[in-house]
Amino acid sequence: MNALSPLGMVSEFPSENQKSSTEVAKDYFVEKDGEKFAGMHLLLDLWGARNLTDPAAVDRALRAAAQAAGATILHGHFHHFGPDGGVSGVLVLAESHISIHTWPERDFAAIDIFMCGACDPYQSLPVLKAAFEPTSVQLGEQRRGRIG
């Protein structure tokens, strides 16, 4: 997977993150390895994968993955492209999202794990590997909204 090179941030910030009185948005910028950014986005391509055609099972796998990373699930939707077809779905999280698109005819799935706040998307990886049993994996990391 090609690496992306984010630009450094050059603008000003008027204030610290706003948090509403009714819920914790958990969307503050994070700091890691001396960098500051909005969120960590993992792009995960699974090859030789299994269990790609049951939307309920895919839903359960992604929910377990979100929980493993400490994320808060706000909404989920999983679409099935026919009885033996692939699944497209997403969990909207307080900390961003996890999405999946499967191509069972190719034993392939593309997963995105985008998390900010205190969540660690890397904690989702063992859960997803256990659920889909890929024979090979491509993983890319993008630090979205890098400002320093």
Add this chain to the structure above:
Amino acid sequence: MNALSPLGMVSEFPSENQKSSTEVAKDYFVEKDGEKFAGMHLLLDLWGARNLTDPAAVDRALRAAAQAAGATILHGHFHHFGPDGGVSGVLVLAESHISIHTWPERDFAAIDIFMCGACDPYQSLPVLKAAFEPTSVQLGEQRRGRIG
């Protein structure tokens, strides 16, 4: 703009893409610039952006972006983190998804446009720039599920 064409079969597949009797899955692999892959994924970071706090407006912007690219919208969900807070949302498409997370306190938004089939995610960019009026933009392209 280069046209995308469906991938020819290169390994054993039990059948052509399954298409349900009620909808076209539109999730065949694509070919572009001599490469074959599942779908084109654009990672778009907007800085100095506006209109980041109204979930209905964000929803409309993403729907217009999906339509500009020729995508089929299956489902949408947009979450608002309080009256002046950011928005997190996603459109599930027959051709994958468009997602957005906004940080209005930073005038920042992270958008993902993941499309396969005959859709061109680059067609979404002018719509998104018009809707959110960023002063600067970072764009990355990832070809997901590359097989050649």
